Amino acid sequence: MEYTICQSCGMPLHQLNEFGTDKKGIRVKDYCQYCFKDGQFTSDSTMDEMVELCAKYMTDISQNEAVTHLRQKLPTLKRWAQKENTQKEYHKSINKVLDYINEHLNEKPDLATLSQIANVSPFHFHRIFKAIIGENLGEYVQRLRLEYVAGKLKTTDLSLNILAEKTGYNSEQALSKAFKKHFGTPPSMYKLASTETRDYSQNQLSPQICEIAPKNIIYIRVIAPYGTKEVYDKAWSELNHFAADNDLLQKPNEWLGISLDDPNTTQTNKCRFYACLTIDKPIGPIGKIGCKNIKGGLYAIFTHMGSYSGLNEYYKNIWFGWLPSSDYRLRQATFFEKYVSDPDKVKAEDTVTEIYIPVSLK
Known part of the structure; x- marks a missing residue:
């Protein structure tokens, strides 16, 4: 038998009794007895869990060095x-x-x-x-449709009949029934209760109105409460490493964010966010890295100064203050944010975020 290393934990295998076994009890060459027995893995651990476990037994180097080494080694092994x-x-x-x-x-x-x-x-x-x-497929699609309707009830005067057509419901009655079941209140009451009563007239905004060119982006999807530091930091780090490894980091790059849900409507743990980076030419999707095109066109561009925690209130100012009194209406295109400053290098109050709202003349 050829002696090798375990293709699960990386342990050197020097003796026959160190090897795992198949369903018939015959020794196998790829895995050790601790990882593989009777034709199956002894635990359904993730690679990260295996790294943490194995690092404890590498006493000849520090824990940090052991973890770094294993994170480089294990992805090359057969199992992982x-x-x-x-x-x-x-x-x-x-x-x-x-x-x-x-x-x-x-x-x-x-x-x-x-x-x-x-x-x-x-x-x-x-x-x-x-x-x-x-979520299962049916629940997911149903929820997105109803949250879309809720958003339109808040910000437009579209009739329920039109919203039923836009979201694939057979009738206004069918939509109303599904809406009440999901939100606990009929659409008419929801619209009345969600009408923004705060006066935003004193906080007048003056966006730039510009035509922008299409943008090719790569992204990592995050589903979590908006701004969850650990989750967001991991997504940005993975995106940055992918871009660096594939020679995609260049001076024209822009770091963008696409928030697909309203945290005032969607359960916070189901809010979808795309951490994005612009690239010169489109590429194909690879694993968690997705790719898409943001269509060009007319945008109202707002500049927000301050912590990201203030963005929710700033968006309300746009929807209920600027938009109703402007000469513009929303058009069907991607809303996104551009992160002008590096939050790791500036104070929260000095953070600059540009908000891009797709619009057309009324």
Whole structure:
């Protein structure tokens, strides 16, 4: 038998009794007895958990050095390379499906179509979708439709009949019933209760109105309460490392954020955010890294000075102060933020954020 290292934990294997066994009890060459026994892994641990466990036994170097070494080593081993490649394909597939759903909220999700977009069998699609998103497909689409309606009730005078057409409901009555079940109140009462009563007339905004060119972006999706530091820091770090490893970091790069939900409507732990970086030319999606195009066109560009925690109130000023009294209306395109200053290098009160709102003349 060829002696090697365990393709799960990286432990050197020098003697026959150190090797794991298959279902018949025969020694296998790829894994140690601690990781693989009777034809299966002894624990369903993640790679991060394996790193932490193995680092404890590497007493000849510091814990930090051990963790760094293992984080470099384990991804090259058979167990984790296979799992990582599979996970990358799943994330890439679900990103494509999410983009499709966002653009087709007025259509009923067809399992055959979505599984074809994902390039995954219908049998496995539901399981993969729920594992990554945390909701099953039907719940997810229903929630997005109803939250879209709630947003329009707050900021427009669109009738319920028109909103039913835009979100794929057969009638105004069907939408009203689903809306009441989800939010606990009928659409008419929701609109009345959510009408912004604060006077924003004293906080007049003066945005720049500009035509901007289309932007190619790469992104990492985050589903968590907006601004959750640990989760957001990880996403930005992964995006930065991917860009650096693929020679995509250049001076014209812009760091953007796309917030897809209103935290006043969506449950905070389900708020979707895309951490984005502009790139010169479009590339294909790779694992968690998605790619899309932000269409060009007319935008109202607002400049916010101060902590990100003040953005929610600033957006209310835009919706309920500036927009109703302006000569513009919202158009169907991507809303996004551009982070002008590095929050790690400036004080919170000196942070500059540009807010891009797609508009057209009334």
